[in-house]
């Protein structure tokens with residue numbers, strides 16, 4: 001892990017009407033670091049990640065990605081930053097009418113990442129190999145298990161070689177063994193590509209396996225932060241409730 005911050009968030013606030021969701025969020029994500037964010041449903045974890053990629057505009061505060069304030073960028077500059085951020089949605093978000101191969105080719109073509117068909121093929125195969133799913137290349141999403149769909153979703157994120165990956169509940173809905181495999185993959189990606197990640201999760205095993213640090217979001221702010229070991233040994237009842 002290096003000292004450079006790839007994401008810096010300062011006093012971020014966001015309300016929907018009178019409903020205050022983010023009430024002053026601060027976060028530094030370092031190059032090569034994985035941070036897990038824990039917190040009850042509805043506390044604003046997804047809203048925070050959507051602010052980072054510019055899908056939601058915060059009311060006040062600052063988000064710097066690679067040292068650039070995302071709210072002061074032109075549309076073109078924001079596009080450049082977005083290319084460096086991969087976002088793994090909760091459901092994997094595959095196109096049901098396309099094969100696995102076509103699902104992966106899609107982002108490559110859209111971003112003009114490859115010069116020709118051969119390069120597209122190489123990128124698709126490399127990404128599928130990374131998640132152990134090359135044999136499923138011609139399958140339809142409906143033929144895949146939940147864990148396989150998550151893997152393909154991860155392959156589709158990885159194919160664009162992002163510097164930062166935002167994982168929104170990567171193991172939700174999976175059995176413990178498959179969850180463990182996805183957590184392993186998240187770690188492998190961090191080690192292989194030196195990516196920095198924010199992992200939103202309710203899965204404590206996933207948080208323990210994948211994160212260098214954890215943050216606990218309660219009522220729109222980070223109530224606690226530390227390593228898994230530090231937080232799991234906390235005497236604070238609010239914190240320890242998450243580690244039972």
Ligand SMILES: Nc1ncnc2c1ncn2[C@@H]1O[C@H](COP(=O)(O)OP(=O)(O)OP(=O)(O)O)[C@@H](O)[C@H]1O
Pocket residue numbers: 016021039040041042043044045046047048
């Ligand atoms: N576009 C929106 N308009 C109005 N309210 C919204 C919008 N997006 C999110 N919210 C509200 O913000 C709150 C936080 O939602 P968010 O999805 O961030 O929760 P979360 O912490 O990610 O929950 P979960 O763990 O269940 O995914 C919720 O009360 C939600 O209804």
